Amino acid sequence: PIPKLHEVFGSYFDVGAAVNKVTIKTQQDLLRQHFNSVTAENEMKFERLHPKEHVYTFDDADRIVSFAKAGGMAVRGHTLVWHNQTPSWVFEQPSGEQADGEMLLARMKSHIHTVMSRYKGSIYAWDVVNEAISDKGGEFLRSSKWLDIVGEDFIAKAFEYAHEADPGAQLFYNDYNESNPEKREKIYKLVQSLKEKDVPIHGVGLQAHWSLFHPTKDEIRDALERYASLGVKLHITELDISVFQHDDRRTDLKAPTEEMLELQAQRYDECFKLFKEFSECITSVTFWGAADDYTWLDDFPVRGRKNWPFLFDTNQQPKESFWKVVNAA
Ligand code: XIL
Numbered sequence: 001p002i003p004k005l006h007e008v009f010g011s012y013f014d015v016g017a018a019v020n021k022v023t024i025k026t027q028q029d030l031l032r033q034h035f036n037s038v039t040a041e042n043e044m045k046f047e048r049l050h051p052k053e054h055v056y057t058f059d060d061a062d063r064i065v066s067f068a069k070a071g072g073m074a075v076r077g078h079t080l081v082w083h084n085q086t087p088s089w090v091f092e093q094p095s096g097e098q099a100d101g102e103m104l105l106a107r108m109k110s111h112i113h114t115v116m117s118r119y120k121g122s123i124y125a126w127d128v129v130n131e132a133i134s135d136k137g138g139e140f141l142r143s144s145k146w147l148d149i150v151g152e153d154f155i156a157k158a159f160e161y162a163h164e165a166d167p168g169a170q171l172f173y174n175d176y177n178e179s180n181p182e183k184r185e186k187i188y189k190l191v192q193s194l195k196e197k198d199v200p201i202h203g204v205g206l207q208a209h210w211s212l213f214h215p216t217k218d219e220i221r222d223a224l225e226r227y228a229s230l231g232v233k234l235h236i237t238e239l240d241i242s243v244f245q246h247d248d249r250r251t252d253l254k255a256p257t258e259e260m261l262e263l264q265a266q267r268y269d270e271c272f273k274l275f276k277e278f279s280e281c282i283t284s285v286t287f288w289g290a291a292d293d294y295t296w297l298d299d300f301p302v303r304g305r306k307n308w309p310f311l312f313d314t315n316q317q318p319k320e321s322f323w324k325v326v327n328a329a
Contacts, residue, residue, distance in 0.1 A: 002318060005311070006036035008329045009272075012279040014074055016286030018238065021060045024067045027290050030316045037074040039237070039286055040064045041296070044077055045085040050111055053089055058118065065122050076237070076286065077119060077126035079174065080112050081158040083144035084131075091145040101150045108146075108154070109161045116165035125170040125284070127205055127237065128162045129155050133175055133186045140186055155190070156199045163200035174205030174237050179215040179223040191230050203233035209288070210271070211242040212263045217270050224274065228281040236275065238288040240309035241267050241321075242297055249302065256308040261320055268311065269324040276328065291316040 006015040016037030017027075023041075024031070031038070042048055043060040050056055068075045090107055091099050099107070116126065132155055134142040141147050146154045155173075162171050173191055177183045187204065194201045204227045215223075227234055243260040244250070256264075275282050289295045291312035298306050308314070311322040 002033075003326050005034040005322075005326070008326050009285070010036075012276055012329075013282050014284040014286075016074070016076065016284055017290040018078075018286065018288045019064060019067070019290070021063060023290065023294055024064060026293070027316065028067075030290055030312060031073075032071050035073065035290065037076060037284055037286060038064065038068045039076040039078045041288070042085070044115070045079060046082065046090065046111065047085045047087045049115055051087055053107075056114060061119075065119065069122070074284075075119070075123045076235070076284065077116075077123040077169075078237070079127040079130040080115065080162065081108060081128060081132075081146060081154070082130040083142065083146065086145075091149065099149060104146070104149045105154070105157055108158060112158065112161040113165045116162060116169065120166045120168070123169065125172060125203070125235065126162060126166075127174040128171045128201075129158050130174045131176065132173075133183060133190060135177055135180075135183060137182060140189075156194060156197060159194065159199045159201050170202045170233065171200055172203040172205045172233075172235060172237075173201060174207060174235075176207040176209055176238075178204075178206040178208070179210075179219040181219065181222070184223045184226055188226050188230065191227075191232065195230065195232075201232065203235055204230070205235045205237035207238040207288075208236045208271075209238055209240055209242075210267075212245055212260070212267055214246055217274070220271070221274055221277075224278045224281070228278060232281075233283050234278065234281045236282060236285040239271075239285060240288045240295060240297060241271075243308050244305075251302060251305045253306065260308070264308075265320040265324040268321040269328050272325045272328040287311075292319075 009015050014037040017035045018039045018041040020041040093099050159171055241264055243256050292308040292310050293314045295309050297309055313319050
C-alpha cells in the first residue's frame with residue numbers, strides 16, 4: 001500500500017495542495033488520499049470573488065470549501081490584497097479618475113470583511129498581503145496601485161481589517177524569491193516592523209517556487225532560520241520544483257528525462273529534511289498543485305511548455321520524488 005503523505009508528515013505539519021474548480025474533480029481521489037489542506041489556486045482572488053463593486057461571486061470558492069469540508073481538510077485562504085488579479089474598478093472612481101487613499105482603504109476594508117466573514121470558521125489562515133516586496137535591488141516595496149494610492153500603510157491596514165473581520169484567523173504575509181538573501185532581508189524587515197507596531201500578523205508564507213538547484217539548500221535554510229527568528233509561524237505555501245534550470249529554454253520535451261527526475265527526487269528529499277528540521281515553526285507545507293497532469297508551470301515562465309514539478313506523475317502515480325520524501329519522514 002502507498003503511504004499517505006499527510007499521515008507520513010502528520011506529526012510535523014499539514015500537507016496541502018492548491019486546487020481549482022477542475023482539479024477537485026480530476027484529482028479528487030489523489031487529493032483525498034494524500035492531502036489534509038487545500039488552497040484555492042485562483043478562486044479566492046479579488047477578481048474572482050469581487051468582479052464589480054457591488055457584485056460578489058462566491059460559487060467556485062464555496063465549492064472548494066465544501067470539497068475540503070467533506071474530506072476533513074483544512075483551508076488556507078489566498079489572497080486578499082495583491083497587485084495581480086485585482087480588477088481595475090478597485091482603483092478607480094466612477095468618473096474614471098484614480099481613487100484616492102480613503103476610497104481605496106474603504107474598499108479594501110469592505111472586501112476583506114465580506115470575504116473573511118463568509119469563511120469564518122472554515123478558513124483558518126489567510127494570505128492577507130501577497131508579494132508586496134520588490135525584487136529590485138535598493139527598492140523596498142514593489143510599485144503597485146495599492147502602494148501608489150495608499151502609501152506603505154496599506155499593508156498594516158490590510159492586517160488590521162483582517163483581524164477585525166476574523167480574530168481567530170491566522171494572518172500571513174506571503175511572497176516568492178523568499179530565499180534570496182536580499183529579498184529575505186526585506187521580508188524580514190517588513191514583518192519585524194509590523195510586529196513592532198503591534199500589527200496582527202502571525203506568519204510568513206514562503207511560496208517556494210523552486211527548481212533543481214535554485215535556491216541553494218543553504219539559502220533555504222538561512223531563510224527559514226531568519227523568518228523563524230521573528231517568532232512567527234511559517235507556511236510553505238506554493239511549493240513546486242521545476243525540472244528546468246533557470247537558463248533552460250527547451251520547449252520540445254515530451255517527457256522529463258531520467259536525469260531530471262533523479263535530481264528532482266534528491267531536491268525534494270533535501271527540502272523535506274529541512275522542513276522537518278524546522279517543524280517547530282512550519283505548520284503547513286502546500287504544493288501549488290498535486291500531480292504533473294496539471295501545473296501552472298505549463299504556462300510559466302514559458303507559455304505552453306510542459307513541466308513536471310510534483311511528487312505524482314501525469315497519471316497521478318507516485319514518482320521517485322514521492323518515495324524520497326516519504327523516506328525522509
Ligand atoms: C497563479 C495561478 O496558479 C495561475 O493559474 C494564474 O494564472 C496566475 O496565478 N504566486 C501566487 C499565486 O501567489 O497566486 C500564483 O498563482 C502563482 C505565483
